[in-house]
Amino acid sequence: MRGFGMRKINDVGWIEKEKPVAGPLDAIIKPTIIAPCSSDTHTAHGGSGPKVDRILGHEAVGIVDSVGELVTRFAPGDYVVVPCVTPDWLAPGVQNSRTFSHDAKPFGSFKLMGQKDGTMAEFFHVNHADANLSPLPAGVSPEAALMTVDMMSTGFHGVELAEVQYGETVVVIGIGPIGLMAIAGAALKGAGRIIAVGTRPKAIEVAREYGATEIISYKDGPVDKQIIELTHGGADKTIIAGGNGETYTAAVRATHANGIISNVNYFDCADQLNLAALDWGLGMADKDIRGSFCPGGATRINQLLALIKYGRIDPTQIISHRFHGFDKLPEAFELMDKKAPDLIKPVVYFD
């Protein structure tokens, strides 16, 4: 079969592979729509270490092609939504973790692209199908469902980590698709003031639609200074969904005592996260710094799909580009990689 992936760091293209085979608990999925992600481009440039001949992609909705003999809930032909994090539910430690993302080791549950070939292929493999696949609900479009598997799940997780309360002032740093979903999630959780940080005009427009009350630019001077001035002392909660090592420092500074700094950003191996003791209240100011990964498994996705089905959110506003045809994968990947000014999130329909 054919897939699009990284042959080595900074070298992407078509890769020929054997079609994967389902073990007893697994399924093989034929994707019908996928989405490239910032994490795919990070990975292709070596952001998570060297990988060779690895098909990229970890976001997909598709049709079950085959299942292992122990799979009971799914059968060939079923339309399914696949979380980007697919835990091994038998791994030691996974069941008492908060997100199920680190099954046998850190990021252990991030299997698609992380540890095996991903979703940018004619077929891909999903472990523990019964616990990791969700049926596509009636009334939810495949592209809306596709937004749950990483964008909504990760953005909303930033909000969960931040424990957003009614009326709070929440800062969301980054208004790519993850930050935009964090804004929408913070609004759903009852945040009062939502200050978003970013510059791309299209994303700013969507940020306002999802509930941002103010937008500031990191190009207009240090973000922490701007936030402290606007809020007269700092935000209640700061969610990091973009930026670099300096953004981390700025986020901690911009959050007042008793606040929570919640990170879902993917810092690069080369980033340094520096923090002066004073910025962290000399270690005694109850500024809680948290960082986490997209939660895994089917229950999470079922809950996010319910938010769409019952009209609480329309995540398709973050889709800025739609491609049709498997052969469009390189173009969609390049668009993601180059980050065109009007880009938020591309999707690729395989038909």
Ligand code: NDP
């Ligand atoms: P994007 O690249 O689309 O968006 C990044 C945002 O950060 C943009 O709004 C950009 O601004 C802003 N930004 C860039 N530089 C700075 C800076 N120096 N200071 C402040 N803001 C800045 O990313 P995504 O939304 O796709 O993803 C966000 C992050 O989340 C990525 O690192 C991604 O890899 C990670 N991620 C993490 C996951 C997890 O499980 N924890 C899962 C999936 C993704 P501008 O508007 O100017 O472009």
Ligand code: ZN
């Ligand atoms: Zn992703």
